[in-house]
Amino acid sequence: MMHAYKDVSGHERVDADVVVVGTGAGGAVAAWRLRKAGKSVALIEEGSFIKPEQYTTDSWAAMRQLYRDNGMRAMVGTMIIPTMQARVVGGTTVVNSAICFRLPDDVLDGWVETEKLRGLTSAGLAPHFEEIERITNISPEPDEYLGMNNLLMRKACENIGWKGEPIARNSRGCKGCGVCMSGCVEGAKLSTDRSFVPLFLEAGGELYTDCRIEKIITENGRVVGVSGAMIEPRTLTDSTKTLEVRAKAVVISCGAMGTPVLLQKNDLANSSGMVGRNLCNHTATGMVGFFKERVCAWEGVNQGYCCDEFRKDGFIVEVAWAPPDVIGIRLPGFGIRHKDMMARLGDMALWGAMIRAKSTGRVMASSKGWSPTIIYNMNRRDARLMQIAMKATADLLFAGGAEYICPGINKVPSEIHDRRKTSLIMEANLKATDFSPIGNHPNGTCRMSEDQKRGVVNSYGETHDVKNLFIADASIFPNSPGVNPQVTIMALASHIADHISERV
């Protein structure tokens, strides 16, 4: 049963076997899996439940409706790197492009070896991946909905001889609107609000929306519950209504930004000093190519094809798209030249490179409010890798038949018309600040490690310091997986939930 703001009055107290905080990729799967195992589960979400018909494709309205900090969150250091997190039932799965990859075996092996993890193997995780893939219908989209933006990358990969593949996506009945990032207006994307949360509710789970958990309650070194304030959903202001859930186990799934803030504010689970540290991400940036043929990149799946020739070198190139106003920011210059480029929006393809960055940053709770301060600096190694990735993206665009490209890199010509001139990208003496990246898929801020000095949680997601306090989200990744992470988060959450089921 779902309980929204209006359904809670005064101070409400609930008892459950397990309380899960957050309904994104980690929380929704963990809650459903626990409920399926017969546990009484309370699932709590700060955002509201929003139906597909309530989504808007107006960028600013969507950012205000769905994103934390109105979509203006950024990692700050020598440069400003925007990073996004949603505040809605379904979490960031509502606003992603539905890209689904399994965790690559080599990445898992690296995590296990470095962090001495136990009980995590490819074979052990396989049933979790299979179940998630079945429930969310993870599969590539048919050609008819791919659209030219994706088909051109396929052609480019064939022409240049690089490995490419259609991206598997969690959707059913996708018509390729290309506006995934403001919520799927067709309801085709099987984000957790349209998959695991309904399954959880059908199985008899209790969902509380519009509630921000602020306190983790502990007694004698053991977690016993959580409490928080109900938020008026229209004004997003705190109310006097409160919710307290007492439980045998608590699962925190507030994402790599939210989970460390909640732990820091409660001064919990941080004997390692690692809560909020080790912030990793997939740093990504896009490149526009102009084609003689009509592309109409808004017609078709947003991100339906990728070139994974270089995954083991640390980056992948994926098709991307964004609303016209966002594309306008990427194009060089201003004035008539810029406006005339925008008039050719239908001739543009936008492809982006995403690197497995090794720079790390830090998430810190602010003294006021719940928005974190995020410190991050992109190191030289990552800047160099970004340079290589952008050169590959440029070559790929020309291999697909681009007339010219706009690299969008400082110190590199704003337009390159000759495919032989993509070498200019490699020849430029570039620093991190010469790129305009975004920080995708933040992770690592409550690292999973059997070494208590390095990690916040053990191999089963339980904090080293507080018994029965678990974390199930991207914050437990030891480092970035190198591929879009939502399915990995889900599989690890499912694995953690099974362990909790045996314990409580």
Added chain:
Amino acid sequence: MSKSWEASKGVSLPDGKPAVGPYVGRIIEALSELIIPDGGRLPISVSESTSYEFLAKYLRDQYPGSRLGLKALLVVFDLAPLLFIGRFSRFVNLPPQGKELYLEDWCSSRIYYRRMVVVLLKTIIGMGYYNDPQVLEAIGFKLPCREGAAK
């Protein structure tokens, strides 16, 4: 002033004051007409679009600190031609070529944060313009999904 600029005056802050006063409004207008001038392949001018109204609403919707910071940034931008291009003039009073030279100086600056100011200005001015239904129609942009979701 255009009709849409007048419309922006109707956008008030919670305390009843206009989201954009005349001083900041003049800077926004000058910047908008420089970044998205009349002419070229898109026949709609910035003043015919919903750009100004969007900007006023954007400022209204910001947290008070962010709104103040953004307005302060616009004022600094307006007052800094002397510092960066040696012209003893406010940005809004520069001749058209001077305005272009000044913005280009920000675009090509060696200082990262100056280049980011231009990105921010392009963002807040472009968001209103490139979301305007007339502009989208002129571009040929039409979403294939559920009717009514586009706005």
